Amino acid sequence: MHNDLSFMPRILLCGDEAEFFSRVGQRPFKIVGRMQLAGTFDGQPINFLQDGRIFLDGKIQHFNELLQAIQGAAFDYLVFNSSADFNVFFKVTYSMGFMSPKVVTLEQFKNTPREFFCDVNADMILLAHFKNIALKSLLDVDGYFAKGQLFTKGNNDFTAMDCISDKPLLPIKENLYRRVYRDFAEVGYRRYDAALIAERPPIDFMSEFIFLERFTDLVITFARTGSELEKYIIANANIFAEGNGLRTAAGSWFFLKRHKPKENFCVYVVTHKPTPHEGKLPEGYKIIHAGRAVNPDLGYIGDNTGDNISDLNLYINEVTALYWFWKNANDTVVGLAHYRRFFTESNDTAFAYDKILTKDAALRILQDYDIIVSTIYYGLMTQHEFVENDCGVELPKLGETIIRKYLLQAQPDYLDAFDYVLNSTTFYKCNMFVTRRDVLDAYCRWLFSFYIDATQEILRTVELHKITDKRRRIMGYFSERMMMVYLMKNHLRIKELNIMQVEGL
Numbered sequence: 001m002h003n004d005l006s007f008m009p010r011i012l013l014c015g016d017e018a019e020f021f022s023r024v025g026q027r028p029f030k031i032v033g034r035m036q037l038a039g040t041f042d043g044q045p046i047n048f049l050q051d052g053r054i055f056l057d058g059k060i061q062h063f064n065e066l067l068q069a070i071q072g073a074a075f076d077y078l079v080f081n082s083s084a085d086f087n088v089f090f091k092v093t094y095s096m097g098f099m100s101p102k103v104v105t106l107e108q109f110k111n112t113p114r115e116f117f118c119d120v121n122a123d124m125i126l127l128a129h130f131k132n133i134a135l136k137s138l139l140d141v142d143g144y145f146a147k148g149q150l151f152t153k154g155n156n157d158f159t160a161m162d163c164i165s166d167k168p169l170l171p172i173k174e175n176l177y178r179r180v181y182r183d184f185a186e187v188g189y190r191r192y193d194a195a196l197i198a199e200r201p202p203i204d205f206m207s208e209f210i211f212l213e214r215f216t217d218l219v220i221t222f223a224r225t226g227s228e229l230e231k232y233i234i235a236n237a238n239i240f241a242e243g244n245g246l247r248t249a250a251g252s253w254f255f256l257k258r259h260k261p262k263e264n265f266c267v268y269v270v271t272h273k274p275t276p277h278e279g280k281l282p283e284g285y286k287i288i289h290a291g292r293a294v295n296p297d298l299g300y301i302g303d304n305t306g307d308n309i310s311d312l313n314l315y316i317n318e319v320t321a322l323y324w325f326w327k328n329a330n331d332t333v334v335g336l337a338h339y340r341r342f343f344t345e346s347n348d349t350a351f352a353y354d355k356i357l358t359k360d361a362a363l364r365i366l367q368d369y370d371i372i373v374s375t376i377y378y379g380l381m382t383q384h385e386f387v388e389n390d391c392g393v394e395l396p397k398l399g400e401t402i403i404r405k406y407l408l409q410a411q412p413d414y415l416d417a418f419d420y421v422l423n424s425t426t427f428y429k430c431n432m433f434v435t436r437r438d439v440l441d442a443y444c445r446w447l448f449s450f451y452i453d454a455t456q457e458i459l460r461t462v463e464l465h466k467i468t469d470k471r472r473r474i475m476g477y478f479s480e481r482m483m484m485v486y487l488m489k490n491h492l493r494i495k496e497l498n499i500m501q502v503e504g505l
Contacts, residue, residue, distance in 0.1 A: 012069070014089075015081025015106070023081075024110055032075050033057045035066070037085055049088060063092075070100050076224060076250070078103045100249055122222065122248035123148050129246055129253070130159040135193045139215055140164070141208070142198040146173045162187070187215065188491035189370045189439060194218040194255075202232035209256065214438050217257055218242075224251040265359045267335035267434060268325050270318040274298055275339045275505065284359040287339070290321040309452060315464055316455055317476035318431055326444040333366065335434030340502045343372060343434065351500040362434050369495035371435040373428045373483065376496060383422045383481055391471045395462070399474045402457050406450035414446075417488035427484040432499065443486055451479065 012033040013020055020031075036055040037048040044060060046053045052063040070078060078100075080086035086105045093103075101121055123145065130138070136159060140146070143165040151172050153159075163169070163177040164184065174180055181187050195216045197208055209219050223230035233254055237243050242257040265284040269277065272291055281287075289295075291313025292302035303324035304310035313320040322336055337343065343357040357372075365372055379386060387396045400422065407414060421427060435443075455475045458464070464472045487494060 009077055009109075010075040011109075012075040012078045013081070014078065014085055019081050020079070020106065023106055027110075035078075037088060049092065052092075067098065070102055071249075072225070074226075076102065077109055079106055079109050080104070081106050083107075102250060122250060122253070123150050124154060125246065125248055126220075126253050127153055127156045127159070131156050133255075135159050137192045137194075138162070138220075139187065139190075139192045139195040140177070141195050141212070143169070144196055144198055145176050150176065152176070159193075162190075162192070189442075189493070190215065190491055191370070191493070192216045194220050196220045199223055199227065199229050202229055205229055205232070209258070213258060217260070219256050219258075221254055221256070222248075222251055223254055227251065261332070263333050263359075263363060264331045265333045265363065266325075266329065266331040267337050267357075267362075268301075268321055269337045269339055269342075270321045271298070271300065271339035272313070273339075277339065280353050282353075282356050282358045285337070285356070288321045288325070290318055312452075312455060315459065315473060315475050316451075316479055317473055319451070319476065319479045322431065322444070323448065326440060326448075332437050333363065333434065334437060334440050335362070335372070336432055338430060338432065340505045341430055341432065341499050342502070343374075343432065343497045344500045345497060346500075347498065349498050349500050351502045355500060357434070357497065365495050366434070366436060368493065370439055370492040371433055371487075372495045372497055373433050373487075374430060374496065374499050376426050377429045379425045382425055383427060387474075387477045391474050391477060395471050395474045396477070398461065399454075399458060399478055402461070403450070403454045403478055406454040406457075410449040410453075411446060414485055414489055417485045420488060421481050421484045424484075427481050428487070428496075429480065430499070431480055431483060433483065439492065442490075443483070446486055447479075447482055451475075451482070 009029045010032045011020075011029050012035060013031050014035045014037065017031065017034075034055075034057065036046070039046060039055060046055055046060055048054050048063070053060055054063060054066060055061075056066055056069075069075070080089065080103075083105050086103075089103070127150075138159050138161045140161055140163040143163050145161070146163055146165060146169050153161075153176060160178045161176060162179045162181065164181050164187065166182050169180060192215055195212045195218070197205070197212075197219060199205075199222050200208070205221065212219055221229070223233060230251065233240075233243060233256070239259075240256045241259045242255065244255045246253040246255070267285050268288045269275075269281065269285055270288055270290045272289070272295065275287060277285075277287060287300045289298045289300040289302045291310055292298070293304035293308070293310035294314060302310070303313070303321045305328065306324070307327040308320070309316075309323050310320050318336065318338065325331070325334060335343075342351070344355045345357060345361060346355045348355070362372065381389065384396070384400075387399075404415070404418070407418060458475060464474070
């Protein structure tokens with residue numbers, strides 16, 4: 001959460017300055033002017049009730065001049081120390097058809113959340129606008145509505161709102177939201193139609209605007225008329241893909257979209273032998289030779305350059321290629337396929353090159369989902385039994401014990417998911433996926449926080465290099481179930497696609 005969102009309210013004060021300071025307490029503000037409704041100055045009496053004249057900033061002026069100042073950007077609040085003076089002013093101005101959220105009593109000002117410019121009219125204008133633009137989901141990053149004067153969403157239940165607040169909310173305020181999160185970590189990978197942030201200095205605003213790319217394409221913020229943020233947004237309109245504004249009495253709601261960078265898309269097709277695919281695969285597909293450090297060069301991209309674990313390929317299969325493109329490539333959208341297996345949107349899973357998932361199709365899917373994986377496998381055996389069926393009893397038992405040891409050290413929160421998957425008859429097969437870079441990074445940080453250490457320990461314990469059958473790849477069997485373990489514990493929007501099997505390879 002951000003705790004430095006306070007702006008410096010500019011105060012036009014009606015009343016004694018010493019009294020104002022003694023009652024307002026320690027909060028940021030700046031007195032930019034003084035006014036008085038009655039008195040005598042230079043021998044001239046003023047009486048707001050009788051002739052509409054006031055004393056404003058050292059001279060007698062008519063109310064119309066004050067009205068222009070209220071409607072402009074000269075100050076944020078006109079604060080009355082005396083509620084009696086406020087009532088006099090309110091009755092006259094109300095009879096003239098003028099009301100403004102800028103005009104408040106000292107008690108109102110004291111109780112306004114200090115990091116926000118709260119204006120219930122502006123809030124209601126915003127909520128009504130959500131329906132007009134078909135905004136179905138919103139992340140209230142700073143708890144804006146929770147700190148304002150709203151208690152319900154009024155007659156607009158169109159937009160589902162979530163909130164981030166590191167402090168408990170009043171139960172009635174919680175009713176504004178679908179969920180309340182303590183921090184961004186709890187939000188996870190959820191995506192929203194928009195995120196709402198409070199007004200802040202331009203440099204802090206841009207930092208937050210960039211950070212929120214992982215959650216939304218649209219950022220909404222309020223900028224007071226004449227504020228530094230308003231000036232910055234208007235002066236730098238070219239840096240936003242869209243920058244519409246919605247006027248209120250005190251400023252504007254800005255709806256700002258980022259320019260989307262060109263996607264760098266790549267699905268790595270993992271192989272350990274020559275394939276017939278060169279020149280036939282869709283745009284963005286690259287063949288990668290897994291285990292090239294311990295096998296003859298096939299002429300493809302190898303997983304043995306830069307930061308790599310290529311020499312472990314005999315034991316962990318395509319995971320060495322996964323590690324390589326995580327550490328050495330810079331693709332913004334990335335995937336893993338096999339030389340014999342490819343994703344398809346078709347229900348006909350007979351292999352054909354023109355049915356392989358394309359770049360455009362993958363990007364379209366990832367607008368609404370976080371990750372593409374294989375259609376879930378429903379087996380007749382649990383994963384324990386499946387691995388034991390291929391590798392015997394002893395090696396799977398040892399592998400599970402060692403993985404559990406390192407998982408407990410590095411990722412103890414995942415032990416329950418690990419147990420669930422091993423005792424389940426379902427999982428996502430083949431380590432295949434397509435996702436965005438931030439999801440890949442998070443998954444690989446998690447996986448390799450324990451998996452390499454566990455693999456190296458089993459290699460120290462058992463002479464796997466002397467085994468020539470499937471049992472040598474015992475850690476590869478476990479790795480194939482790790483994607484399911486990770487997905488069990490994270491709020492990813494999952495899209496399942498069929499896999500086409502290439503026969504005869």
